[in-house]
Amino acid sequence: MYDRLQANTVSWSDAEKKLLCAYLEHMEPRETIEKADSDRSPTGEDWFDWAEELVEDEPRRAFFGYVQAALLGSPMGVTEVGICLLKGRGVEQEPKAAVRWLAKMAERGDSRAQSYLGWCYAVGKGVEKDDHQAAYWHLMAAQQGIASDQFNYANCLLAGRGVEKNPRQAVEWCLKAAEQGLAPAQFLAGSCYDLGCxxxxxxxxxxxxxxxxxxxxxxxxxxxxxLHLELGSGVAADMNQAAYWFRKSAEQGNSEAQFHLGMCCQYGKGMPADVQEAAYWYGKSAEQGYASAQSNLGVLYETGQGVAQSYEEAYRWYAESAAQGDPDGLYNLGLCYEYGKGTEPNLAKAMDMYERAAAAGHEGARRNLGRWGKG
Known part of the structure; x- marks a missing residue:
């Protein structure tokens, strides 16, 4: 986690010492047991190592150890005091105080402190939100090889957030993080190669x-x-493998994957057809607001496939989809209004839905407008 040779001990002003000592005053007696050594007094590094052993199971005692380490000038101890205060780990959460200690160590070149300080500026935690400062500290940590900051700085460059937009440099930083095995960076790298960004x-x-x-x-x-396996894009087409990965993603709650898995289930792509399971996955996706799934679920309710037939439910899901401008949702909602399925007939609303769907390129909507002399 730390390079123990990276910095000399930290020196404190009287005011800073007082602030650190104040944390110890709130500790219970059993939590202030000294780290004994028969030959010498414990050093800051001793206290830090002791705290590291306790941090998962006894965070309050660990915080005490980090403070003791900090008072003895341990740079690692100071950074961990800041992180504990930021997270409320073993001590009451104090974001502003956390930023104070993190900033002190970030300015000394501590990459872990730089990383956390960048996050604080990015989200406005303990300090006023500042995209420029966030990008700066992410870059400082990125230059020291912190994968998460290489990824975060890449996102800053892609969005032009706190720095001038520069997709080429963004990819360079993203690849550094991806090569370290950071999954979000690997996904972003894939997206950049996929889209030519x-x-x-x-x-x-x-x-x-x-x-x-x-x-x-x-x-x-x-x-x-x-999707790439389904389409044979950049890899040999393999519908069985495509369905496998759609399912893996869908089970994590990804609404697009749930829709794609629903399509596989409905049409037997990469698996035996199962319209009931299709309805299940469309429903999961539709409930998260995915417009195409809402329209497809509406079709199943309209036709009674995999679910109990209900024009009212069909109308409801078509309306949800149409509200997002989905061409199929608009078209299907138009049919509901034209024929009074799940709602009162309303030709004016039907024409409006058809016109909006046709404008989005829906051929069925164009044909229906033609029936009414509006094509």
Whole structure:
């Protein structure tokens, strides 16, 4: 976690010592047991090591150890005091105080402190939100090889958040993190190669990064990998494997993957057809607001496939989908209004839905408008 040779001991002003000592005043007697050594008094490093052994099971005692380490000038101890105060780990959460200690160590070059300080500025925790400061501290930590900050700085460059937008440099930093095995960075690298963002389109390379992220359980990567396997894009088409990865992602709650898995179930792609399971996955996706799934679920309710037939439920899901501008949802809702399925007939509303669907390229809507002389 730390390079023990990275810095000399930390020196304190009287005011800083007083602040650190104040944390010890609230500790119970049993939590202030000294770290005994028969030959010498414990050093800051001793206290730090002692605290590290306790941090998971006895965070309050660990915090005491970090404070003792900090008072003896341990840079690692100071950083951990800041992190504990930020997270409320073993002590009452004090974000502003946390930023004070993290900033002191970040300025001394501590990469862990820089990383946390960048996050504080990014989200406005303990300090006023400042994208420029966030990007700066993410870069400082990234330059020291912290994968999460390489990824965060890449996102800053992609979005132009706190720095000038630069997709090419973003990919360079993203790849540094991806090569360290950071799954979100691997997914982002795949997306960049997939879409040609900051780098030339390379579907095979996109698939490689999606695969590396997928085997680590990254849900978005699993869905993207499934799509490439379905389409044979950058990899040989394999519908069985596509369905496998859609399921992996869907089970993590990814709404797009749930929709894609529903399609596999409904049409028997990569698995035996099972319309009841299709309805289940469409429902999961629809409840999360995925418009295509809402429309498809509406069709199943309208036709009574995999669910009890209900025009009212069909109308409800078509309306949800249409509200998001989905062409199929608009078209199907238009049919409900035209024929009074699940709602009162309303030709004016039907024409409105058809016109909006047709404008989005829906051929069925265009034909229906033609029936009424509006094509």
């Amino acid at each position: 900051g780098v030339a389109v390379n579907k095979a390379e996109a698939v490689r990064w999606y695969t590396l992220a997928s085997v680590q359980g990254h849900g978005d990567a699993q869905d993207a990998l499934g």
